[in-house]
Amino acid sequence: MSLYLGIDAGTQSIKAELIDVESGRIVESCAVNFGAELPQYGAPNGFCPHPDPTVRQADPLMWLDALDRVLEKLRDAGAPLDRVAGISGSGQQHGSVCLNAEFPRLLAALDPARPLAGQLAPALSRPLAPIWMDRSTHAECEELDARFGERLRLDTGSPAIERFTGPQLRKFAKEQPAAYAATASVHLVSSFLASVLAGKPSPIDYGDGAGMNLLNLKSLQWDAEIAEFTAPGLTGKLPAAAPSDTVAGGLSPYFEKYGFRAGTPVAVFSGDNPNSLVGTGATEPGVAVISLGTSDTFFAAMADFKTDPAGCGHVFGNPAGGFMSLICFANGSLAREQVKEECGADWNFFDRTACETTLPGNHGKLMLPYFEPENTPLVLTPGVKYNFNPNDATPAERIRAVLESQALSMRLHSRWQQANFKRIRVTGGASKSPAFRQILADVFEAPIESIRVANSAALGAALRAANAVGGIPFPELYRKFCAATETVAPIPANARIYAGRLPVFRQFEAASRR
Known part of the structure; x- marks a missing residue:
């Protein structure tokens, strides 16, 4: 052993x-x-x-x-x-x-x-x-x-x-x-x-x-x-x-x-994001990863070295060789937890029921959940912004608003990578939410895969040790530890709704920074 x-x-x-x-x-x-x-x-x-x-x-x-x-x-x-x-x-x-x-x-x-x-x-x-x-x-x-x-x-x-x-x-x-x-x-x-x-x-x-x-x-x-x-x-x-x-x-x-x-x-050792790239089995181009932790990150192996002209995305080293792109959204789980508390909801309602009782697109309700200073886009002064009156919205609508807005922001700010990802893997605590996985699949118009171990950074570190010390190739390790356990396919009708919402979200975000 x-x-x-x-x-x-x-x-x-x-x-x-x-x-x-x-x-x-x-x-x-x-x-x-x-x-x-x-x-x-x-x-x-x-x-x-x-x-x-x-x-x-x-x-x-x-x-x-x-x-x-x-x-x-x-x-x-x-x-x-x-x-x-x-x-x-x-x-x-x-x-x-x-x-x-x-x-x-x-x-x-x-x-x-x-x-x-x-x-x-x-x-x-x-x-x-x-x-x-x-x-x-x-x-x-x-x-x-x-x-x-x-x-x-x-x-x-x-x-x-x-x-x-x-x-x-x-x-x-x-x-x-x-x-x-x-x-x-x-x-x-x-x-x-x-x-x-x-x-x-x-x-x-x-x-x-x-x-x-x-x-x-x-x-x-x-x-x-x-x-x-x-x-x-x-x-x-x-x-x-x-x-x-x-x-x-x-x-x-x-x-x-x-x-x-x-x-x-x-x-x-390496950083948590490079380790998660390994821990999700995504060190080859074509597979993107969304890590839903304290912050949300969107990252992927890069076929060619290139940088984000807007300065929001970053290039790091890929532990398997070459480079990886990454975008960090500071208001990840901290923002979701804040909305959950404000709505007086439990996690079952937040992760499942809220989106079962509301419709994709949420009647146009969007928010910028900047409970903390934000990286993408850079916002140094915290402040949550809505395009609706939150006091008039139901808890379910407010929850869908934060989930859809976070997904749209990821899609908007990942476009610089100019890659059509065949699949996207999710990891981190919020990856257990079936509603959020479906929203991500619909917004990105790509299958969303879950893997067995949510602790992708620690798993990636263990796999890196096996590679560096034991000489075991990464593909062999991925077959054993990183196979997809569940796949959520995009729903075409929902994808069309979100494709129409993306330019609206971009304008909302841009207007909030003026």
Whole structure:
């Protein structure tokens, strides 16, 4: 039995999937929710509350405590961790962890009798880490765009983006120069946790590194000119950039207490979206993925490297080689949960009944659910907008309005990819909603496929470990773990309704930004 472990450190929880690649079986799954199980960090939604809605930060020590706890859960569940052949992982993209020169020494001297957080706390040169929800760097983005113009988008895959690591580090260096000077290395959430497991600093893989505005995707090296303008000496603070099948090192002896064998190969971690591309079996062009999590993302493997002229879409590294496109909509499940609460509905009503009692097109009712600052299109000031009076609408109509509007927004802003997807796979919590799957099929005029494991980022990490360490080809892994379990076909009459609604939605969105 060849076992591989995938770990996903997301926005609100850390999850683990242990797989047996011979049988195609999930051996064990477990999770630690930050808000519910680590309340001492005061982050009920995975980030520290802040009066400025554009500031979203989290405590890296919370991720370390959660890592200890999720491995403890695996051990206590009786998972045969001594038989794990390889480990890899996933981290929420764009979160940056700034560390001082003590980090390598502390990693090498981890004491299994003490928790990770207390031992590595002295290595933090910045106590809190900005995460992907942070939008507080608009001034820094304008500075980067003014200096590099179109080159930033054409070479790094994206224009300057508020949540990306480069602008975040520019702000850090400007506002806290002493703390920045004390920073010896800058890691992403992914490479930080890979470093902890490997007991030494890990490279940053191309998939996650592309979400920094610092990696030149033409050379796959850090762009020294952009990095040095971003922050002085930054090039020397960045770990090496490496392919996604790189082995970062052997598992630290610290983790023997959970039942692992020290020295078990640890493949470099990647971002949650590149891992989900693998976990849904979509690393070849022709299949798109919609991930319905805290944020909604639309992504796909790219046949050719190209960037979004509008600057909303991004290009990241594909862990299987080449590139992937991605569009992120910040108001995903958080917006759906807010509408559900406002309507006083339970999930059964939200996921099924609401759309059974309303008609496709919803009598023209649309909304822009910007409960949080939005990425696509860029909206820094939260504010929900309707083209109808919500007080006069039924709960079912309000629920259909948010689902249809989110689907139309995805379709509108994915057009730059110029690809006719043969099928679209859905993953994440809201992918369980039959009503939303049907709306997506009708809006995109494409079959929507569900897969067995909703935890695609953690599964993708485990599959990447099997590929990098065990040399198992991705197509073989996909046949065992990523086959479609259910397909929803588009209904032609509904598709015609939504095709007519798309230009109306585009005008509504454009008018709201004036």
